[in-house]
Amino acid sequence: MQNDISLPKFRSTDFLKSHVRSILSFYYPQCIDVAGGGYFQHFDGDGKASTGNRQKHLVSSSRLTINFAVAAKQFADPDFLAAARHGVDFLRKGHRHAKTGGYGWILQDGQVSDGDNHCYGIAFVLMAYARTFAAGATEVYDYIEETFQFMERYFWREQDQLYVDVLDADLETTSPYRGQNANMHCCEALICAYEATGEKHYLDRAIVIARRVTVELAAQCDGLIWEHYNDHWQVDFNYNAGDTENKLRPWGYQPGHFTEWAKLLLLINSHSPHDWLTERAKALFDEAIAVAFDIDNGGLFYGFSPSGEICSKGKYSWVQAETIVAAALLATQQENRLYWCIYHQFWQYAWTYMIDHDQKCWHRNLTHDNKIIPPSSVAMGRTDYHSICSCIEIINLLL
Secondary structure, X not given: OOOOOOOOOOOOHHHHHHHHHHHHHHHOOOOEOOOOOOEOOOEOOOXXXXXXXXXXXXXXXXXXXXXXXXXXXXXXXXXXXXHHHHHHHHHXXXXXOOOOOOEOOEEEOOEEEEOOEEHHHHHHHHHHHHHHHHOOOHHHHHHHHHHHHHHHHHXXXXXXXXXXXXXXXXXXXXXXXXEHHHHHHHHHHHHHHHHHXXXXXXXXXXXXXXXXXXXXXXXXXXXXXXXXXOOOOOEOOOOOOOOOXXXXXXXXXXXXXXXXXXHHHHHXXXXXXXXXXXXXXXXXXXXXXXXXXXXXXXXXXXXXXXXXXXXXXXXXXXXXXXXXXHHHHHHHHOOOHHHHHHHHHHHHHHHHHHEOOOOOOEOOEEOOOOOEOXXXXXXXXXXXXXXXXXXXXXXXXXX
């Protein structure tokens, strides 16, 4: 238990900057794979990079690049910018298929072991390019539009106004599965592309996706956002039924995605204000808190069923981080002090239970009563992407 830890000033930019640097000290420079390219993505229990584990996942390759890029911009740090450029180089030379333009999902020992093209992963590639360009790597500029056009050609379905999820390595066969999660992160990446370049077509596409998911698809579920759909974008309540802990496609409503969508809607609103954006952001955030907040132990549960019962009691770090930044945005845009109270409550929870103050990083997952769940072998490794980027977003909000 860490209840005796003194609490910092969570709304202080000095605290937030210090926390970002603290987390990055866990990763940098030990995660830089000089010989193999990219980053080491797996870590031992003592916090040391598992240099013998040569598996590299597209999502983690991209997220670590993003981490270094946002830090490079925030701190004007040339070492972090070099680390981000190192990540971009590996995305181009390691993951990217020169002939198809696609991106390998998983690499093992420098070779593609899973070549499927996941829209979820390519969204993070787009974000990595946008963030690295914004940090000062001007040579990355063309990769932003290149990736957007690749997604347009192979993943975008004009009749649906959404992206499909998975194509095979040859970009010939499309999975019938449709999911909101990939589209949510495409929306996030498009916001980043707009912020980096000022080119409005990225923001326009982000707005289309946001309305489709949070208004039109949500209408199938009384305003809530279900994760899984068939190829006609009709809700599929049976997909992965019972698998509430699936790493990318868990069954059940995901309150962390409600708060994450609230964040994205409010970021869009900061660039292109519309009443529906703030209304949906508030409704989704409030619903997540009302249904999934753990009154007894703090934090937000991972999942709840269509009947409103908690179906996954774990406390995931990304859920808490996204809730913190969404609360800050709501507090600012709604001018409502209640959300600052929620912001402080979730920061206190994270500081007390979620953060490993010895190793500096955040625990990936806790039990419902806040006991640490030892990390299992996860293909995606660890990055602390959500905690780092949430802090950076709040810093920018407070400045």
